[in-house]
Amino acid sequence: MKDHNYFVYIMTNKNKTVLYIGVTGDLPNRVFEHENSMIDGFSKKYNCNYLVYYEHFQNINDAITREKEIKKWRRDKKEKLINGFSKEWEFLNESVYNSL
16 A cells, blocks of 8 residues: 655744644645745735644545644644644744655
8 A cells, every 4th residue: 555645734924923734745845835825815814934843644534633633722732732843943844845
């Protein structure tokens, strides 16, 4: 069976005051689209151009379930998740371009 790559990810704005949660099968491309404001809607309106968190899945249904779960969380729980991944909320755009 072929391996598949799906990602649940969190984008934020420059001041880290807004969070956008999404799911994709191509994380580097999706980050590029966010970074260049190519996706209309919430993330473009609030300048969510910086990747601060992601999780990898091989099953799209698992990824979608996780995305929906995180979206229901309060802000403080989302912050704890991001802090466990990157305490300084490092912008991961460049590292994703270079590693995936």
